[in-house]
Amino acid sequence: MKEERLREALNKLLSMFKSGNLPPAVARTMICRREGDHEKPSDKWSLGNRLLMVLAGTEDARGFNQWQEAKRKVKKGAKAFHILAPSTIKKKVRVEDKETGEAREEERRVITGFRFIPVFRLEDTEGEPLPEVDYTPAELPPLFDVAAKLGIEVKYGPGDGSCYGLFQPGRKMIKLHTHDAKTYFHELGHAVHNTIRPLVGGQVPAQEIVAETVACTLCEIYGYTGYAWHGWQYIRSYAGGEPQQALRFIMKVLTDVEEVLDRIWAAASETGDERGAA
Template sequence: MAIKLEEGRVKQAVDSLLEMFASGNLPEKVARTFINARAGYGRPSDKWSLGNKLLMLIAGTEDARGYQQWREAGRQVKKGAKAFYILAPMTRKVIQKVIDPETGEEKQEEKAICTGFKGVPVFRYEDTEGKPLPQADYSPPELPPLYEVARRFGVEVKYLPFAGQAAGAFRPGQKQVILYSHDVDVFFHELAHAVHNTIRPLKGGQHRDQEIVAETVACVLCELYGAKGYLWHGWEYIKHYAGQDPKTALKAIMAVLGEVEEVLSRIFEAAGMTADRKA
């Protein structure tokens, strides 16, 4: 009976959402927020360029350092571990003649210029052993609704400082949801990916239908939980993948609505099971 009641609420929320999308009458958007690195928990990679941070994430880690940096942190690179390479600028100092804006006099000034880049070997945290590193907890003061559902599906949820890429990510192979924002719609979006992956294995990267399913589920959940300020972002996200024309975007949603409803059904079924266990 409880599940049928939820199905009724979900249908009402879906209808309300589609009506808002069709009319363009959306609640005013809220500001986006991202998690900043916490002072006192310094990783060398926090100061890296966006490109090098992406290389680190592609290597499958959130912390990578040089051999000596790991030794200074009390850890040793495991025997046989292979490094991956980030790019560091090569600089040299030159003397330039400049005009003092106040006196108009010519003077010489030393300046460092970039002459190229070199590869620097770094090792993943997972390829080291030794002293535990200090851990910063980036979780929000209050966990989002349905947080336990992720665990119900065996998915770990981690909050980390924003590294310049997407606000969140789902890693099917590691069964992890990584969140770089405390915004509730980001969690709902990645939770939708995780549950969608139980219906059919998701393709790697960002694919049109997968993203539309995840964002539509997130919007429905925002509507159900009263987080209306995120619907504007959701509609823009869907249009980005479906085409900026609202009619085309609505057709794209309707084409995957069956999968959206199945994802929502599984989420609420898992939520009901969690509630039963707590009772």
């Protein structure tokens, strides 16, 4: 019976994609930082430096003095990793007024190069606990217990606007920057896909299309309407843009999609987390 519901929802989704007859799209939402929630120094880092931080296995990294200001100290023997910071000098530059055409000199900071800055992971410090704000939604999305069964931690919080969420296989963590259930379903799809075969790092089209097709199917099962349009656009963007090309790509990865859905449903049956399924 449950397998029939999965296939029915998946077939309905594929039919909508083929016909282009998709329900009106709902607005996506992002988690906003609450008053009193502290900003980490890394919130202002470049994307490249934030990636170095993730690769170092942490969500918070700071310089030695910055940790002291947070009333924490670096543990003895801890090793720093390095980020790149711009080296600047003050320099007079010639600026032309666009309206009058008059030129004038202004003193501005000019980047002359980059230098390496040593920073330490939160996990390599000790001292006062950092202030935290709980962004977990009052009502958890369906299948939330499936992540726990897989040993995957799920954390909600504000992001930098670059994505709605991500799955970190090495850390066994799903980070969500929205309360929309579809994003949780997408990242859960990645997590379960990773149990079939290890995922490759980066935005790999096949992996993204599997996760998004899984997410849209689960939205159909649980009655979250209005996300199929977003999913179709997402799939098309990774498949090359053309509808027929996108449909062929879905069919190419359909076996993985079905296996991921089967594993999610089996885990949900074991945890009793099948609530709300239509």
